[in-house]
């Protein structure tokens with residue numbers, strides 16, 4: 434985080450949290466559950482002179498156990514205590530409020546998002562300007578997201594891959610882990626519809642190490658090799674992750690922790706044990722400040738990074754795109770959930786229909802002003 438000193442400091446005079454619901458254009462099915470609607474908690478902070486900052490909590494109860502109700506209650510309580518607060522050091526304020534969100538990391542992400550959005554707007558800089566680059570290469574303002582092929586029928590996988598290929602996507606993340614025979618056919622169908630595409634698999638904990646290796650061998654026989662395998666086994670199965678990482682070392686397939694790494698402490702364990710060869714960072718798992726620390730830790734050990742998302746609207750996806758741009762250290766971008774939404778929630782500035790982000794002309798802050806109930 435860059436320390437932003439505001440002279441004179443600015444004061445938050447209004448803070449409000451509310452639930453926003455919207456139907457998904459396409460249901461989002463994974464091995465452990467499914468989303469049929471967006472039901473997220475939004476936070477709006479307003480300063481005395483009318484500058485606003487927005488945050489969003491994407492609550493994935495089937496993954497994290499958090500609930501919309503508890504997130505709303507936490508954010509409402511924080512909002513009440515933020516009113517009247519003067520901000521001269523936004524990072525200090527984020528850290529002051531973080532302990533209230535133990536076990537509610539989506540709530541923490543929303544709080545940090547709104548405070549950082551507000552601070553960046555007050556300073557007149559795009560959000561990415563608050564995150565110093567991890568490497569000498571500097572910020573990275575242009576990159577492309579993969580697109581997810583959700584759990585479903587063979588025909589749905591084929592049609593999805595055809596549609597997204599026509600839109601210009603070149604990296605496909607196929608959700609697997611429910612039905613191995615069907616999964617195999619789905620992955621091969623995606624590859625047939627999108628020849629030459631970059632292939633990522635996300636099992637969402639649906640395999641054990643032995644079954645996962647056997648599945649990859651079957652794919653290999655068809656010449657289909659994923660560049661990255663996300664969370665093949667249950668989150669606490671570090672031995673299974675280590676077995677897979679050792680077995681796939683040098684194979685061209687990275688073993689990426691997602692559910693297993695939600696915090697900096699988890700990331701330290703992953704780095705120290707060498708149990709995985711890549712780490713997926715999500716703001717909804719760890720917030721922005723800790724997410725950036727995880728990225729710095731992994732990058733300093735040469736571990737490739739993915740930046741992912743829960744079911745997040747254009748606001749939150751854009752905020753994560755700024756995090757990726759500022760830090761500049763993410764090899765795999767998985768910020769595609771706006772493509773499963775309709776209306777204003779699907780419109781992220783600087784993101785085109787082929788999943789390419791370009792933050793070269795980003796406005797101050799996150800650059801998204803969601804309609805607020």
Ligand SMILES: [Mg+2]
Nearest residue numbers: 635663664691
């Ligand atoms: Mg995942």
